[in-house]
Amino acid sequence: MFSVAVMTCGVFLIVLESTLLVKIPGWFGRPDLVFILVMWLALRFENSRELLLAVLLGLLLDATSGVNNGIYPAAYLVTFIVTRVAVANLNIDRRTHHIPVLVVAYLLFFSTVWLMSSLSGHTELIPWRQAVPEIMALAIISYPITHLFDRCLTPFDDKELLQRILHGRRRSNRYL
Amino acid sequence: MRRRDRNRRRLRRLAVIITLLAFVAVATLPVFNRGAGNMLHNAALEIVGLGQRGATALFSSITGVWEDYVALRNVRKRNRELEAELDEYRRTLIKYSEAAALNARLKKLLDLKEETESPNVTARIIGRDTSSWFRTITVDRGADDGIRPGMPVITVEGIVGRVMEASSGISTIILCIDPNSAVDGLIQHCRAQGIIKGNGEGYIFNYVMKNLDVRKNDMIVTSGMSGVFPKGIPIGRVSMVSNTARGMFQEVRVEPAVNFGQLEFVMILLRENPLTMNSKGRN
Known part of the structure; x- marks a missing residue:
């Protein structure tokens, strides 16, 4: 159920990015919403399912x-694995340092795409300065979006909570 | 007990790695055969395309209402301007119809065969590339309408790009301003031929010899050499010419004839024998 919810959310974000956000001028910075979702998966959970x-x-x-x-x-695979490994081995709090980690991870993602594009024969690569407005936009928008994911997608991971929401069932112990 | 747990954990880890490798293989192997009908891609394209179609319809209806309101406010003034413009066009039309008649007579004299226009499909743009890396668009027509990878895409203003992938109802088009795109062009004024390459925002006209007289604002059109685009379709105007001390060629930058930021509809030419695009989408 959680996976279906994440994928549906992903489709929605891609539609939003490719129809509405493309109207934002390039110099203003277009945030990569799908990247925020991927990083949310990397930092909020610890299973291998999120990698898939x-x-x-x-x-x-x-x-x-x-x-x-x-x-x-x-690029997502590389960024995801490196972020998970870094967070597990360094003194990083997943929630407190979410935005700085996201920014650094975006730089890694940008570098990976850049490297792969150059390897695949691109003659005109986009300049690095292009990353600056994108990172700014990402840093600004990531907090509310991550909060939204916490609110809307996390319940799908909690089977009991989901069942209560869907069927309106209460726990037997009302003090819980 | 502990050993069994460890084995189970190992097995699970192995299963994850194998699944991941399978995914990466599915994702990366088609690098060499994009457009060859990758089912997974087509399915993803259809799913996202469905959403894009709905979102575009919704946004365009909202902006349409607003634009109608704004347009109404200046309609009288605009009407006068258009009437004056129409008069001028009528005068030009008379002049051109004379020229066309003369052209027809000359063609007959030279026994030139008139080129038959290719059948075409008009498609609406429903999505644009989300990244700043590539320049592609998604349109609401696909293989069911006869669209195949490699077909040329144009508008009234000039060339737009080529079909990169076509699922049943959705197609993706690589724009000519994409760095992976290359089109053969011709400068109208001095007949210099070269290759137009995208640089993200505009074009660069490559392989123009230094001894050729290329000027700013010269019109560049398709040469029709590769057989993909018909001959004579506008590509753009020369915006900058620079002669570096080294090398045999001039550096010519071109301003596209088409405003790619304001594209809404495109025309896909259903050419009978379109060249199949290779992995890098080169035209």
């Missing part, structure tokens, strides 16, 4: 964006 979801989101993005297939799944 991140790759699936990359595949979904691949279908609507880009010229060479496989760039987004691979």
Whole structure:
């Protein structure tokens, strides 16, 4: 159920990005909402299921964006694994340092896409300064969006809570 | 007991790794055959395309109401301007119809075969590339309408790009301003031929010899050499020419004839033998 909810949310975000957010001028910075979702999965959970979801989101993005297939799944995979490993081994609090981690992870994601594009024969690569407005937009919007994910998607991970929401059942112990 | 747990954990980890590898393989292997009918991609394209179609319809109806209101406010003034413009066009039309008649006579004399226009499909843009890396668009027509990868896409103003992928009802188009795109062009004034390459925002006209007289505002059109785009479709105007001390070629920057930011509808030419695009989407 959680996976279906995340994928539905991913489709919604891609639609939003490709129809509404593209109207924002490039210099203003267009936040990558799917990246925020991927990072939310990486930082809020500890299972391997989220890694699969991140790759699936990359595949979904691949279908609507880009010229060479496989760039987004691979970039999400690399960013996801590195972020998880870094967070597990460094003194980083997943909630407190969410935005700084997201910003650093975006730089890694940007570098990965840049590297893969250059390897796939791109002659004109986008300049690094392009990353600045995107990172700014990402940092600003990530807090409310992450909060929204916490509110809307986390219940799908809690089977008991979900059942209560769907069927209106109460716990037997009313003090819980 | 502990060993069994450890084995189970190992097995689970192995299963995850194998699944991941399978996903990555599915995702990365098609790098070499994009447009070859990857079912997974087509399914994803259809799902996202459905949402994009709905969202575009919703946003355009909202902006349509607002634009109608704004348009009403200046309609009288605009009407006068348009009438004056129409008069001028009528005068031009008379002049051109004379020229066309003369052209027809000359063609007959030279026994030139008139090129038949390709059948075409008009498609609405329902989505644009989300990243700043690539320049692609999604349109609401697909293989069911006869669209195949490699077909040229144009508007009244000029060339737009080529079909990159076509699922049953949705197609993705690589724009000519994408760095992966290349189109053969011709400068109308001096007949210099070269390759137009995208640089994200505009074009760069490559392989123009230094001895050729290229000027700012020169019109560049398709040369029709590769057989993808018909000959004579506007590409853009020369915006900058620079002659570096080294090399044989001039550096020519071109302003696109089409305003890619304001594209809403495009025309896909259903050319009979479109070249199949290779992995990098080169035209």
